Amino acid sequence: MKIQPVVGKPVSRLEGKLKVTGAAQYAAEYDAPGLLYGYVVNATITKGRIVRVDTSKAMALEGVVEVLTHENRPDVAAMDIKYIDMDAPPGLVFKPLRDTDVKYNGQPVAMVIAEDFETARYASTLVHFDYEEEPFDTCLDHNLDKARDPGKGFATMLKPPPPAPTGNFEQAFQNSPFKVDSEFRHGSEHHNPMELFATTTVYESDGKLTIYDKTQGTVNNQLFVANVFGLPYKDVRVLAPFVGGAFGSGLRPQYQLYLCVMAALHLKRSVRLVLERKQMFPFVHRPQSYQRLRFAADANGSLTALNHSAVSETSQFEDYAEVVATWSHKLYPAPNTLFEYKLVPLDLYTPLDMRAPGGVTALHAIECTMDELAHEAGIDPLEFRLRNYAETDPTTGKPFTSKALRECYIKAAEKFGWKDRNPEPASMRRGNKLVGYGMATGAWDAYQFPARTEAVITKEGKLVVNSAVTDIGTGTLTVMTQIAADEMGMPLEDVTFRYGDSKKPFSMFQGGSSMTASTGVAIQAAIKALKKRLLKKAKRMDGSPFGSAGDDDVAFKDGRMFMRSRASTFVSFQEIVAAQGGKPIKATGTGVPHVLKLRKYTKMTHSAAFVEVEVDKDLKTITVTRAITAVAAGRIINPKTARSQIAGSMVWGVSKALHEETILDEKLGKYMNSNLGEYHIPVHADINELDVIFADEKDELINELGVKGVGEIGLVAMPAAIANAVFHATGRRIRELPIHFDKLL
Incomplete structure (x- = not known):
């Protein structure tokens, strides 16, 4: 049977049936012996401090095992360390129950652990807090005059600061015949993935942890748990084979992971913690933003001046920044430019990346301003963009x-x-x-990030590819299987892609529209290494006709390796493995961006x-x-x-x-x-x-x-x-x- 290429073909999702029939298991659907259930108590004030906590009524309830607060939580190995997350914002991932301070409305201030979910939820209503409130401010518009530059630590490869000004913007703007000066406001938006934030921490008999978590990065969360709780990396395994949407909300370790692991280690039992949707709202949102754009064009409709100033919210305890003002000059050339980006700290939780962070905020303002300027100049909006088409990157040339x-x-x-x-x-x-x-x-x-995969030929002659990458519903499983099948010359049904497991080869978080380029290239690298290993093994077989063959002399198709010069000389993958005593043949490969090139x-x-x-x-x-x-x-x-x-x-x-x-x-x-x-x-x-x-x-x-x-x-x-x-x-x-x-x- 001739194998047809599958890359470029509209293959249906391989996990589709599991999802639509309910067979796919998500983070809150894994059972463990003696599983306990947690429920979070959230602060009812926006800013202040806890002066008294009373857990006696909750603890007296039958079925309640523990109520953790700042007063009795176990010690944490790295409460104060600024754990550098693999994603922005690079800073202090918020850890609840730290002290008496309340920094935002809905902040977790206690966790009830009980024998069943209903008891834990009811007991949470019996935990009483007395607070001392302080004045707060959550409105961006009222504080635009307090905007400041982001902290020095915000600028990363993924989130560079705006480019330096060019020419003389103010003079060019005033002298241009067509100009627009517009203000844009964007309120907060919330991620609202279908799957609620959930963690099931299975406490193994040897003290190791197997964690099922709603996350976009299994390795990221493994590193977080190990660092914060002082555990060996090898003793922490994070799995996320199915994720019910995330859109950036699962890039950072969220607080239910931290609390769930804390409870499991404290009680030496398996614990599940699921947040209700209302508990998600305080901590996953796109920031409020204000933008002022001043664009100008000459009599021919060519842009002469671009000014894009943006102000966004951040929290009081860390800077969250987006690339906003920079996008104007990424799209359109102009000799006179001025770009600014500032932050206003508010008494809210740190905003998070939300699909197309910064970009969708900026492009709404940019493209509406371009439309308005085209109208002022009497030019069709499409024609106006074509007249200002950038053949090279206007920012860098x-x-x-x-x-x-x-x-x-x-x-x-x-x-x-x-x-x-x-x-x-x-x-x-x-x-x-x-x-x-x-x-x-x-x-x-x-984007493309470094990634590593493992490719394995089994004793049945099938291909298995392993990666820690998650699939948040984007089709990663299907696309990676297609890439592997074509690279190995095998039918799709003979290829298995195993993923969503921190124990598998390294992958960055799934975000930034980067996974096909990152993991896909790593699959290519691993299979190329696997082909070399198969040839090496085949050469050692008794009576092998491949003794003098080089890498370029052989081809791989239909589950076998054959000589390019004579297709009748071949050996199946299954025969090669059998010659090794049935031991699977493995190879790993790393995909790395061509930074220098x-x-x-x-x-x-x-x-x-x-x-x-x-x-x-x-x-x-x-x-x-x-x-x-x-x-x-x-x-x-x-x-x-x-x-x-x-x-x-x-x-x-x-x-x-x-x-x-x-x-x-x-x-x-x-x-x-x-x-x-x-x-x-x-x-x-x-x-x-x-x-x-x-x-x-x-x-x-x-x-x-x-x-x-x-x-x-x-x-x-x-x-x-x-x-x-x-x-x-x-x-x-x-x-x-x-x-x-x-x-x-």
Whole structure:
């Protein structure tokens, strides 16, 4: 049977059946003998200190085993060490029950452990705290004048500071015939993955820990637990084979992991801790942000000046920063620039990366400002972007490894029917609906991180690939299996990808749209090493016809190795393993970014989004009737899972533009809509026709696979495209998200 390549084919998710039938086990679904259940008690004040705690009523309840507070928690090996997490923010991962200080509303102040969940939850209502409250401030707008530069420790490879100014912005802005000065405000948003934050810590008889955790990085959490609790790395195993969404909320070790492990070590028993959704809200959110953009163009529609100033929230106890202001110059060239990024510490928990952190915030403001400037200059928005198309990176002058954004513009505009757009706002109608067309550009960095994998040929002649990487629902399992199958020349059903286990070869967290490039390249490296080992073993077989063969003389296909010069001379993988006494043949490989080669280039993914909206003439309700996103992301390993990623991001774009917001009560200092009943996200009736196009982008520099990530790139352009379409439909510029109908009345 001839094996057909599977890379580039729309393979359905290999774990799909397990998920839709409920057979896939998540962090809170693993049992252990004598399992105890935890429930967290959260602070009801926003800032202050605990003056008294009374746990007597809870402890008197039958079935309650322990109530941990700051008064009786066990000692921790590294409570004060600034554990450097593998992801931003690089700083002090918050550890509850440290002392009497309350730093934010909803901070965990106690943990009840009982024989069953219901008892633990009820007992939590019996734990009493007396507080001494202090004044607090949770409002960004009231504190813009207090904005400061981020701390020195914030700047990392992934989050560099804004570039230095160029030219003379103020003079160029004033002298330009077309100019726009706009302010944008973004409130908080919360991650809200379907799977709640949960940890099951299995305490083994020898004191070792097996931890099932909702995380995007098994190795990251293994390092955290071992460092903080003073355990040998080999005694801590973190597993996350299935993760029900994360979007950045699982990049850092979250507090349920810390508390669950603390309880298990303290009691020397297995413990499960699941947070309710309302308990998630205090600690996983995109930050409030304020942006002011001043863009100018000359009489020909060429950009002359760009100023992008951004201010975001952070916590009082560490700096969380995003790349916001930098994106303007990553997209468009201008000789005069001024970029600024500042932070305001507030009495809230540290914000976290949330899908396309910084990028989607920035690009909403940038692309709406570009649309407004195009309107001022009387130029079609698409034409305006094409006139200001950056052939090289405007910030550095470096060439791109590849950039097919122009193709994205042209393909998507043609399929969308952009040429039919009447440029006059509020001029297009469909019955009682005002019709608007909007478009926007998207961009995201093309990341690759070091990764290591192991490839194994079993005694049955099958291929097993091992990696610590997680799959948070993006299709990683399927895509990695496809890469391995093609690299080894084997059918998909003969390849098994084992993952989500910190004991397996190293992988960074799954985030930044980086895993296909990172783990995929490592798989290539491991299988190349495995092929060399198979040839070496085959040479030692009795009567081997491969005695003088070199690496280039043999090929691998259909589960066997054969001579390129005569295909009739071959040996099966199963025969090679059998000749070794049935012992599996293994090899490891590391995928490493080509830092030196690529330092002369800029690596980016690009997109273009085109959106049609209908706005009810009387009620002002807004409906996204159709949308197209064209993406340039190099080689597409699996068009089905890749399209799913983009379409899902487009849905999130609709949500961000029209539905999604967290209501923060400034007088109480807490989030008021901490549930999915009041935290509005789209339902099926809100989503209509979505289309995805992939540009034919070949990138022979970016990595061995020629791939870029497709997670974030589908989101970044959508909110701006929708806002621009609303302007075209109504003539109203709304610069605050989400856009509710009352803003159009």
